[in-house]
Amino acid sequence: MSLLMISDLTAAYGKAIVLQNLSLRVAEGEICALLGSNGSGKTTLIKTILGMVKATAGRIEFDGKPIQGMDTHRASEMGISIVPEGRKIFPEMTVAENLRMGCFHEDRKEVIQARMQEIYHLFPRLKEREQQLGGTLSGGEQGMLAIGRAMMGAPRLMMLDEPSLGLQPNLVELMFEIIQRINQERSTTILLAEQNAKRTLEIADSGYVLQKGRIIAQGTAAEVAINEVVKQAYLKADSSLINQES
Ligand SMILES: Nc1ncnc2c1ncn2[C@@H]1O[C@H](COP(=O)(O)OP(=O)(O)O)[C@@H](O)[C@H]1O
Ligand SMILES: [Mg+2]
Incomplete structure (x- = not known):
């Protein structure tokens, strides 16, 4: 069953349409990759799911319930959490x-x-720096x-917006x-941009x-990888999406 279901979504900043007739499903328990070069609309899609950008058309359902237009602060209560682009931790607050x-x-x-202990177990480094x-x-x-x-809100859906950006290669792998x-x-369940x-x-x-706010390919991860x-599109448009061997 789909935990997140998006149908025919359109979203715009003022008159500039950024997402067009976008449909996407994330099944419960899976990792769903959301790929695309800079400016393709990944962050806008995540913000629209969270209600930070208003959808002008279409439907967003979480766990079978429509959520488009919800107040952003309700996302956490509903079981949706975000690791935002650029991480955006609070620099003046402690780790705890x-x-x-x-x-x-x-x-x-x-x-x-209990949740903090689980997180410190997963990230001993954070415990040291509490x-x-x-x-x-x-x-x-x-x-x-x-x-x-x-993770603190024990989310059912975690959306991560380019978590590897700007990290050293060994940290990217981690x-x-x-x-x-x-x-x-x-x-x-994870949606990974x-x-x-x-x-x-x-x-x-x-x-x-x-690509430019439209889905140009979809499928199982294996299908997308050989598409x-x-x-073709990314050999021209974006070297970061090219398989290094090809
Ligand atoms: N706050 C904004 N106001 C106007 N246009 C924006 C805003 N944020 C992003 N855009 C535009 O929307 C498009 C998609 O951007 P974005 O969702 O950030 O893409 P990505 O996350 O894939 O890099 C880009 O053309 C970008 O310039
Ligand atoms: Mg982005």
Whole structure:
């Protein structure tokens, strides 16, 4: 069954239409890759799901219920969390305070404590830095903190917006391994927006490729990886989507 179902979605900034008749499904329990070069509409799609950008047409359903136009602050309560583009941790707050922001609607102390312990178990580095200010962490640690914060609400759907961007290669690999672990160990459904198509398709179950706000290819991750249209389009348009060997 689809946890997230988007049908014929159109979204615009003023008069500039950015997403056009976009349909997409994310099945419960899977990792769905959302690929596309810079400016293709990945972030806009995520923001539209969260209600931060208004859809001008179409339908967004989460767990069978329409959610288009919802207040953004309700997303977390409903079980949708976001690891935003650029991580956007709170630099003036400690690691623990940043994590706490990930479940502001939860006030049961024991639940919050248990979740924090789970996150510290997954990211021992964050435990070591628990009382340090977010702004003093390295890029990789901030990435872990942004993921930890998103896990605090025990989401059913976690959307990650280019989590590997700007990280050193060894940290990029760690990031993909962590995303895969969260999916496997916690059965969290994942929508992963990335430009690193090759590595993303290796951990994903299904995938969509966006170009100028339209889906130009979709299928299982294996199908998308060998899709000739994708290879052709991205051989010209975006070197970051080219399989290095091709
Ligand atoms: N706040 C905004 N106002 C107007 N246009 C925007 C805004 N944000 C993004 N865009 C435009 O929307 C298109 C899609 O951008 P975006 O969703 O950020 O793509 P991606 O995340 O794939 O790089 C681009 O053409 C971009 O210039
Ligand atoms: Mg983006």
